[in-house]
Amino acid sequence: MKAASESAPDYQPLYRQIKYLITESLVSGEWRPGESIPSEMQLAQRYSVSQGTVRKAVSELADQKLLVRHQGKGTFVASHSEERTKFPFLHIRPDDGDVESLSATLLDLWRIKLDARSAAALQLEEGSSGWLIRRLVAPAGVAAVYEEIRLPGASFEGLAESVIEEHDCMLYSMYEASFDVRILYVEEKIKALPAKGEVALQLEVASGTPLLVIDRTAFTYGDHPVELRRSYCNSADHHYRNHIV
DSSP: OOOOTTTSOTTHHHHHHHHHHHHHHHHSSSTTTBOOOOOHHHHHHHHOHHHHHHHHHHHHHHHTTTTEEEETTTHHHHSOOOHHHOTTTTEEETSSSSOOOOOEEEEEEEOOOOHHHHHTTTTTOTEEEEEEEEEEEEEETTOOEEEEEEEEEEGGGOOOOHHHHHHOOOOHHHHHHHOOOOOOOOEEEEEEEEHHHHHHHHHHHHOOOOEEEEEEEEEGGGEEEEEEEEEOOSSSEEEEEOOOO
């Protein structure tokens, strides 16, 4: 039995200490995405606290979408396995409707050395080993988004085109299933830029066409950045939509 005070900061409320310990188990892979975690009673016994304290910790983790509650079944580690239908971080929508279908096509995969800016954003040294993925994304069957994705090499050792294509180029579910990297949240910056060169060619637009450019950093446990993504979006028939609460 592990006491709550063993490794969690003792200056936090008790339920936050329990949340910290549960998160440690998620990070270590004790409970993998899609798997159920122990019941509230079992967790209360494990950490020598009340069920109410555990319930509050679990509720906060569920609010943050690290855990998912299924009535009558239990609490499960959140997973991107249903990414094809949910796409929680996709905000590009057709002007005349919602995204009912979405596909992605791999253009190429390169082993690279990260430039100074990319390395700093991923909290690595300049010149560190990395990956560059280029793909086209087609909301509602229209190839409207060209993307360049940079990943830290060490976290994705063994990445290959065959691995990406095995997952139909759906990256977050691939990260999770093949590399035990779960994306918890993303930060995005948006600006307008003209289409040039390869970008214009891939999106089949004239050079100079205005594009919506989204720079995204994706984070895993511990607020650790594990992906940089630049998305060039043809907004002629699409728009960016976000729900803010």
